[in-house]
Amino acid sequence: MISLKKMNQPQDTVYEQFEDLAQQQETYVLGMWSFLVTEVMFFGVMFMSYIVYRWKYQPYFYALHKELDWRIGGINTAILLASSFSVALAVHYHQKKKKMNVLMCLGFTNLCAISFIVIKLLFEYIPKWNHGHYPGPGFSWDNPYVPSHIAQLWFSLYFGTTGLHGLHVLIGVILFSVLMYLIAVDHPSISDYLPTEMLGLYWHFVDIVWIFLYPLYYLMPK
Amino acid sequence: MTTHVATDEKNYLQEGHTLASWLLTKDHKRIAVLYLISVSFFFFVGSIAAMMVRLELTSPRGTLMSNETYNKAFSAHGVVMVFFFLVVAIPAIFGNFLIPMQIGARDLAFPRLNLLSWYFYMAGGIMFLIAMMSGGVDAGWTFYTPMSSIYSNGQITLALVGAFVVGFSSIFTGVNFIATIHKMRAPGMTWWRLPLFVWGHYATSLIVILGTPVVAITLLLVVFERVAKIGIFSPELGGDPVLFQHMFWFYSHPAVYIMVLPGMAVISEIMACFSRNKVFGYHFVALSSLGIAALSFIVWGHHMFVSSQSMYQGIFFSFTSFLVAVPSAIKVFNWSLTMYKGSVWLASPMIYALGFLGLFTVGGMTGLYLASVGTDVHVTGTYFVVAHFHYVMVGGTLLAFLGALHFWWPKFFGRMYPEGVAKWNALLVFIGFNLTFLPQFVVGWLGMPRRYHYYYFAPEFQVYHVMSTLGASALAVSLIVPAFYLTYSLFKGPKSPPNPWAARGLEWEAAASPPIKHNFHGVPVVVGDVYDYDAEAEELALRGMTKEEA
Numbered sequence A: 001m002i003s004l005k006k007m008n009q010p011q012d013t014v015y016e017q018f019e020d021l022a023q024q025q026e027t028y029v030l031g032m033w034s035f036l037v038t039e040v041m042f043f044g045v046m047f048m049s050y051i052v053y054r055w056k057y058q059p060y061f062y063a064l065h066k067e068l069d070w071r072i073g074g075i076n077t078a079i080l081l082a083s084s085f086s087v088a089l090a091v092h093y094h095q096k097k098k099k100m101n102v103l104m105c106l107g108f109t110n111l112c113a114i115s116f117i118v119i120k121l122l123f124e125y126i127p128k129w130n131h132g133h134y135p136g137p138g139f140s141w142d143n144p145y146v147p148s149h150i151a152q153l154w155f156s157l158y159f160g161t162t163g164l165h166g167l168h169v170l171i172g173v174i175l176f177s178v179l180m181y182l183i184a185v186d187h188p189s190i191s192d193y194l195p196t197e198m199l200g201l202y203w204h205f206v207d208i209v210w211i212f213l214y215p216l217y218y219l220m221p222k
Numbered sequence B: 001m002t003t004h005v006a007t008d009e010k011n012y013l014q015e016g017h018t019l020a021s022w023l024l025t026k027d028h029k030r031i032a033v034l035y036l037i038s039v040s041f042f043f044f045v046g047s048i049a050a051m052m053v054r055l056e057l058t059s060p061r062g063t064l065m066s067n068e069t070y071n072k073a074f075s076a077h078g079v080v081m082v083f084f085f086l087v088v089a090i091p092a093i094f095g096n097f098l099i100p101m102q103i104g105a106r107d108l109a110f111p112r113l114n115l116l117s118w119y120f121y122m123a124g125g126i127m128f129l130i131a132m133m134s135g136g137v138d139a140g141w142t143f144y145t146p147m148s149s150i151y152s153n154g155q156i157t158l159a160l161v162g163a164f165v166v167g168f169s170s171i172f173t174g175v176n177f178i179a180t181i182h183k184m185r186a187p188g189m190t191w192w193r194l195p196l197f198v199w200g201h202y203a204t205s206l207i208v209i210l211g212t213p214v215v216a217i218t219l220l221l222v223v224f225e226r227v228a229k230i231g232i233f234s235p236e237l238g239g240d241p242v243l244f245q246h247m248f249w250f251y252s253h254p255a256v257y258i259m260v261l262p263g264m265a266v267i268s269e270i271m272a273c274f275s276r277n278k279v280f281g282y283h284f285v286a287l288s289s290l291g292i293a294a295l296s297f298i299v300w301g302h303h304m305f306v307s308s309q310s311m312y313q314g315i316f317f318s319f320t321s322f323l324v325a326v327p328s329a330i331k332v333f334n335w336s337l338t339m340y341k342g343s344v345w346l347a348s349p350m351i352y353a354l355g356f357l358g359l360f361t362v363g364g365m366t367g368l369y370l371a372s373v374g375t376d377v378h379v380t381g382t383y384f385v386v387a388h389f390h391y392v393m394v395g396g397t398l399l400a401f402l403g404a405l406h407f408w409w410p411k412f413f414g415r416m417y418p419e420g421v422a423k424w425n426a427l428l429v430f431i432g433f434n435l436t437f438l439p440q441f442v443v444g445w446l447g448m449p450r451r452y453h454y455y456y457f458a459p460e461f462q463v464y465h466v467m468s469t470l471g472a473s474a475l476a477v478s479l480i481v482p483a484f485y486l487t488y489s490l491f492k493g494p495k496s497p498p499n500p501w502a503a504r505g506l507e508w509e510a511a512a513s514p515p516i517k518h519n520f521h522g523v524p525v526v527v528g529d530v531y532d533y534d535a536e537a538e539e540l541a542l543r544g545m546t547k548e549e550a
């Protein structure tokens, strides 16, 4: 039933558990996709909670969504879309082995990611915090048309979901910085475009989550 | 047929003897051994808590401990057994060790991730142990809100963070298995030649990556609610506690299949080897694992028949729960038919497998009582439910675990244990188990509620509880005995031949026992079907004949 064939000679760029580079790359990409599946499920819980409560409290949620400025959310959406485009370009250039272009694209992506966080903090989180619009014992609320506990629930959902998303953006910033450094110094672990591609997949996912978050929280219909 | 190995070569256990060579290993086999040690430890902790519960219930008046201590005892038992034993044991020990070997790979796809998963497991475990010792957890393994988020005054936060962390350990393992099974199969190892052990773990991993993140975030939300008073489930915040139950069971029903599918995976291997026969209906058994994985995600509401769920939801979930019994039954029938016209060999792994077959059937059938809305309203929250899930989780998963331990012990360590003792012990497990849990069906049906530390209102229940505690003591003995003889065999047991069971499969036929670091001396090329046992020829050979002569 079984015979043994010779193993391939070890190569520097292929880890010992793999036969060849092609197998290694396919496995990494598949692993990344499986990881993204788990990410979808993570966010799924937040979206599900949103759906349940919006169903229950639609008129209040409509009133509450006016607490957010759709223009700021819109700018952030544009920023993320641009960053997704440039990361796709980075993969393209990496396949063509144009190091400078890769670095420039990744740099632009990273800049976008950082601006996203800065805008979110400066124009959204911090003002809300200053108004006491953070859920918890210190919550202050003076809109008589929306009960305070529902406002708290709404802010819990808002901070929970965008916070989880923001955390992903922050992790993206860290990973992009590390990747850029490794590419810049020609580190041996970056033997091909695969790391860029995997990080790109991650980044597209982060982008897509925002594409859903934005209309759900900022552009609610009556 | 087999290309065996020069015996003077180092096996994986001999590659380094320092502590660092274990704690920093990337070898899937060594990580499996790390898991074996730590999982056994947590199993021991969980068993102590179980004995506390059983001892308390010997008296109707609840004399031994306060109700709060009792709550902490059964919560510790439930959390440790579910999150640190059942979900982890078979995949992380046997799956880890055997999946690469059975598909002809040198290691899992992501060895470092594999090691990281063990560290996450340990970190989560230690957090839970600290929580247990510094105040305990009294909200049950289900952590229902608002009990867990507001009213309980135990160390819920730390326990939940522990459960969250250990969830990541399963996710890492799940991702690793999926990538490995898809991409690392040896030449000729097609999907339809995969051992059913691999199929079972594939289905399990799918459930893990789809379900575990849900419970992880849900538990985290409870932590937020508890600590920062922000939350999604608190009625004070306009939230709905029942939403917690939905999200919890959305994971935790599939999780019961995370616990039992690997057990089923083990049973397929043992049944084939000790019946010397192909697994009957191989394709059906393989696909039924995927069927279970898919259906398991649409039955969670059967845990919530008496919550505020609507009647129509109840009917829907009742119906789907009946459906999920179908693939489980397919497996049971196919294993039984595997023995038909086989040559059954009652070695200790097989005794455990037969025990599994009977007990899992009882557990699954009583699941159908519970899945019938009307009946469930009567017995939910009673010992009937407790007996049901112990039949599937202990009678199923634990017996499969013990079977696997005995079957692959020579593969892991190259030593044989005293088979005579092992056989009698397997029988004792079966008897002790039934003595523990059969009376619980009866007393539950009569109305004994679960999670009560006394039953002075119905002293006539005492006889069932005493039987159950006696059974649990027998069960405890039958679990200590293997701990001794297996440890003994590590040092003094006779060396095992490479394939003591004459089993089929790459892990037995193409590798040494214990295997070398890279498992095989080359890349196995698979040409034949899986489980190519020939019971008839073997029976004839016992009588000194060949098929032609007969």
Ligand code: HEM
Pocket: B142, B256, B257, B259, B260, B302, B303, B321, B322, B324, B325, B328, B363, B364, B365, B366, B367, B368, B370, B371, B372, B376, B379, B380, B381, B385, B388, B389, B392, B393, B396, B397
């Ligand atoms: C034929 C398949 C099965 C069916 C139809 C089924 C049905 C049910 C139902 C309806 C309940 C809820 C009872 C109640 O709370 O009133 C239940 C509880 C439970 N089942 Fe099953 N079950 C099946 C198989 C399994 C398996 C294979 C396992 C584990 C390996 C399992 C583990 C559990 C656990 C742990 C609980 C109790 C959870 C708790 O409330 O603490 N079941 N089952």
Ligand SMILES: [Cu+2]
Pocket: B252, B253, B256, B299, B300, B302, B303
């Ligand atoms: Cu269930």
